Amino acid sequence: MSRNASASTRIRVAAGAAVLITVACTASATALDRSAETRSPGTPREAAALTGSAKLYRPLGDDITFTFDAHLAAEHRMDPAKATGTFRFSHYLDGRGAWAEGRIDCLLTGGKVAVASGVITRTDLPGAQGNRVGFTVHDVGRHDRLGYSWASVGNPVETKDLPKCVSAAPFEKVKNGTGDFRVLPWDPDFLKEG
Structure with missing residues (x-):
């Protein structure tokens, strides 16, 4: 050339x-x-969020999966009960178990911790449809943790009268390599400097 x-x-x-x-x-x-x-200048599109999917670690081999797509829009920043989105969970061991999905009705986040609740809209667990359930997620990277409102009663059938945004401490561990939860921290107006 x-x-x-x-x-x-x-x-x-x-x-x-x-x-x-x-x-x-x-x-x-x-x-x-x-x-x-x-959106207006300097305002994020959402005030808080909980998203992602992961399996929980259980030494006996239980297959437990939780999935969240929960959001609190910026215009509802001061009302966590206006959160929207969906959740899904399933728990199987040796071919037996159940699943449920529903709509989110409350979301609070602080730092990397989220507490959400929602009402079960579809499930194969008798007596659980229509019940409110709660979830707590601690987003710590590869080792996220999760808790749920029925931890002390055994199953979501017992949670019918649960208030919004109520759950248990995040005592369960996510199984490595099976997914990730992501928490967008809430920044309510009353905590901002004037």
Whole structure:
């Protein structure tokens, strides 16, 4: 390849890279403009969140999985009972067990700890549908912990009159390599400096 052809190729590559960078920057700026339109300056889109899925560690081999997609929108920052989203859990051992899913009705977070509650909308556990259940998650990276409102009574059938956002300490451990829970901390207005 001649010296002029090589220089010409480098110029075309550099020009192409400049076009790609310009397109990427324009797309990023457009996305930022759109996100700014949907919320006021300095306000996050959500005030709190609990998301993720993981299996719990049990030495006997129980297959226990919890999944959360719970959010408190920024406009409801001062009312945790306006949280929305879903939860799902299942517990099986030797082919026997049950599952349940439902809608979130409350979410409080502080630092890396979340307490959420919700009402079971579908399940194969007799007597549990319509009951409120609570969950506590401690998001500590690879070794998250979880608690649930029926820890002291044995199953979600006994939790019908549970108040919103009530659960047990996060005494269970997540099984390594099976998932992760993520907690977005809540920052209520009454804790902000005036």
